[in-house]
Amino acid sequence: MISLTARYFDGRTSASHQVTASLHDDGTLRLVGAGIDRRGPLTAVRIADRLGNVPRALWLPDGAKLETPDNDAVDAMVATLPPGRRALGLVHRLERQWRFALGALAVTAVLAFLGVEYVLPAAAERVAMLAPVELEHALGEETLEALDGTLFAPSELPPETAGSVIVRFEHLRRAVGFDAALRLELRSAPAIGANAFALPGGILVVTDELVTLLEDDYDALAAVLAHEVGHVLERHSLRAALQSSATALLIASVLGDVTSLSGLAATLPTVLVDARYSRRFEADADREAIRILLRMGVSPAALATALEAIERSHGGAGEVPGYLSSHPPTADRLERARAAAVTGRVPGKD
Ligand SMILES: [Zn+2]
Structure with a gap:
């Protein structure tokens, strides 16, 4: 008993x-x-x-x-x-299921975190690097078209100013070295102010506002362009779009069907204007910028100068849509650029 x-x-x-x-x-x-x-x-x-x-x-x-x-x-x-x-009664079964659901939720959260933190970026990088060049060009053109219909207006820079920017850009393009599928597009964009974008396919968009801001300092302008070239070389815009469009990424990486990526053109403008690049993307783009600047014979300190000038132009407020929202000039970025100016060497990976 x-x-x-x-x-x-x-x-x-x-x-x-x-x-x-x-x-x-x-x-x-x-x-x-x-x-x-x-x-x-x-x-x-x-x-x-x-x-x-x-x-x-x-x-x-x-x-x-x-x-x-x-x-x-x-x-x-x-x-x-x-x-x-x-066998258990109903209340009891519910209690068990509730506990099971809670456990499943915790497991899901951990997997989602790991996915977003590690798996998604790795898959995005792989797919972006495999994406055919023509596809990237098409995405870039479509994205530019979408931005031209919304945020961008034709450039209103005086021809001689535009001319000297283009000369600087050609100088930079030679320093980049790869027979550069790079193209410079100047646009007026009062709504977003001093800004630069790297679209897929090597289209660099620079706003009139940025040119005006850095007009007297072509080294600083070259530094911003070099940073954007860094984003181009690493295919960051495509990777960011892929990371924000997990479905397209899944289809592309599982089925190997990269044509599904053409749907990304719809999300790219948002990704480029609103989303932040990760700190790693920024650090990688800076590293590339420093490499290019050194090759051009320009001091990498120009990158720090440019970042600070842009920050000032936006009133130092992170709320302003524009360069700061996607390229926050953190202290370590300024420090790395200035250190490279002293050592004359490209900083290593973190
Ligand atoms: Zn950037």
Whole structure:
């Protein structure tokens, strides 16, 4: 005979009574306490699962409840039931499912975190590097077209200013070295202010506002362009779009069908204007910029100068849509550029 002491609730009042519950050899559970003497088959009792040493509940068919800390005795009672009769009641099943759901949620959150943090960027990089050049060009053209219909207007720079920017750009293009599928596009963009974008396929867009801001400092302008070239070489815009469009990425990497990427043109303008590049993308683009500047014979300190000038032009506020939102000039970026100016060397990877 297995016995345990429990608190007995009759299911109608909140009062509890101390009882002794004994399981007899014939499977009868008997409850005895002050004014209480009840008996019935244990098979009619719903018994909660063990949850560590949390007091255990046993429900009688009429709604009365037992609560006991004696989990071992309850386990011993459960063990006497034929396996088929250890089935759980509805409340109990829900409780189990709830716990299962909570566990599943935690697992999902961890997987999602790992996916976003590691798997997604790696897959995006792989797909972006495999994407055919023609596709990238098409995406770049479509994105520029979309931006021309919204944020961009034709450049209003005086021809001689535009001319000297183009000369600087050609100088930079030679320094980049790869027979540069690079193209410079000048645009007026009052809404976003001093800014530069690297579209897929090597299209560099520079706003009139940026040129005006850095007009007297063509080294600083070259530094911004070199940074954008860094984004081009690493295919950051395509990778960022892929990371933000996990479905397209999934189709492309699982089916090997890169034509599905053409749908990305719809998301690219948003990605480029609103989304931040990751700190790693920025650091990689800076590293490339420093390499190019050194090859041009321009001090990498120009990059720090440019970043600070742009920050000032936006009032130092991160709220302003524009260069800062996608290229926050963190202290370590300024530091790296200035250090490279002293050492004359490209900083290593973090
Ligand atoms: Zn950047």
